[in-house]
Amino acid sequence: MKAMVIMNPTSGKEQAGTYKENIVEQLSSTYEVIVKETQKEHDATLFAREACDEKYEVVVLVGGDGTVHEGIEGIAEQAHRPIVGVVPLGTVNDFARALRLPLEPEEAIAYLGKQTKAVDIGKVNEQYFVNLLAVGSLPDAVGDVSIEQKTALGAFAYFFEGAKAAIANETYTLTLQYDDQQEEMEAMLFLVALTDSVASFRNIATDAEVDDGLLHCYVIKAGSLLDTTRVMTTLFSGDFSDDTSVHYFTTNCVNIASSEPYALNVDGDMMGQLPARIEVLKQHIHVFHGQV
Numbered sequence: 661m662k663a664m665v666i667m668n669p670t671s672g673k674e675q676a677g678t679y680k681e682n683i684v685e686q687l688s689s690t691y692e693v694i695v696k697e698t699q700k701e702h703d704a705t706l707f708a709r710e711a712c713d714e715k716y717e718v719v720v721l722v723g724g725d726g727t728v729h730e731g732i733e734g735i736a737e738q739a740h741r742p743i744v745g746v747v748p749l750g751t752v753n754d755f756a757r758a759l760r761l762p763l764e765p766e767e768a769i770a771y772l773g774k775q776t777k778a779v780d781i782g783k784v785n786e787q788y789f790v791n792l793l794a795v796g797s798l799p800d801a802v803g804d805v806s807i808e809q810k811t812a813l814g815a816f817a818y819f820f821e822g823a824k825a826a827i828a829n830e831t832y833t834l835t836l837q838y839d840d841q842q843e844e845m846e847a848m849l850f851l852v853a854l855t856d857s858v859a860s861f862r863n864i865a866t867d868a869e870v871d872d873g874l875l876h877c878y879v880i881k882a883g884s885l886l887d888t889t890r891v892m893t894t895l896f897s898g899d900f901s902d903d904t905s906v907h908y909f910t911t912n913c914v915n916i917a918s919s920e921p922y923a924l925n926v927d928g929d930m931m932g933q934l935p936a937r938i939e940v941l942k943q944h945i946h947v948f949h950g951q952v
């Protein structure tokens with residue numbers, strides 16, 4: 661049986677190489693292991709696709725959410741899909757959090773080759789996502805977060821920038837189609853979460869399970885500045901149940917359009933623009949899972 665380890669040498673303050681030996685040791689009793697280092701953008705996608713073509717049993721993605729996203733892109737549409745392992749070396753590591761893996765790389769390595777679980781992935785137009793898709797002020801702001809900010813502030817950088825943009829109160833008209841319904845609304849932010857870990861905050865999308873086959877959709881409606889501030893507080897607290905400014909629904913497919921070609925933020929990076937068809941591929945990828 662074969663395992664391919666795909667490492668991004670630039671992630672984790674360039675410490676990825678120091679974990680190489682332990683990863684190989686963890687897997688080598690069961691698998692013949694090869695290690696590939698990415699040199700540039702999209703290498704992880706190409707390597708992961710090669711692993712599918714050559715019928716590898718396992719692909720281990722060593723890096724941040726960007727590396728996980730690229731690796732999953734390479735696997736998602738293939739007939740043979742290896743089991744995916746994750747060694748988290750990013751700032752946020754939302755996917756590793758959702759899989760209940762320890763964020764300490766050495767500890768996460770111990771889960772490679774152990775218990776597996778089939779998890780959902782999302783498809784947006786012709787791309788895939790494992791965690792979060794967003795349209796609105798927050799995603800623009802997330803795209804603006806610099807590497808230095810991420811390192812200094814960690815996950816909080818996203819919400820800090822997001823809150824500033826939201827308070828500027830930028831809104832737009834969205835048309836949503838799902839489950840035979842069509843809705844039009846003024847929105848500040850549209851979020852689709854697949855897991856309960858969004859920019860590292862576990863109390864957003866608390867109902868989302870990695871294998872529930874559902875897109876957890878949040879429309880943060882336009883309102884006054886006061887409303888906006890309150891909504892941001894609600895977002896931080898994670899309890900939307902009594903908030904009329906937040907429209908929450910679940911579905912397995914939603915079409916979203918807007919009068920303006922708003923940009924999409926997919927798993928933390930700006931990719932493509934509206935209109936978009938978003939669907940969930942239920943329990944599509946097997947992963948090595950952490951503690952339940």
Ligand SMILES: Nc1ncnc2c1ncn2[C@@H]1O[C@H](COP(=O)(O)OP(=O)(O)OP(=O)(O)O)[C@@H](O)[C@H]1O
Pocket residue numbers: 668669670671672698699700701702703722723724725726727728730749750751752753810928
């Ligand atoms: N050798 C390389 N040199 C420069 N960039 C690379 C290299 N290999 C991969 N990349 C790019 O690094 C990015 C992914 O970085 P990483 O895995 O650290 O995720 P991240 O999302 O930036 O993590 P986080 O934001 O949580 O710190 C991808 O855009 C990928 O194309």
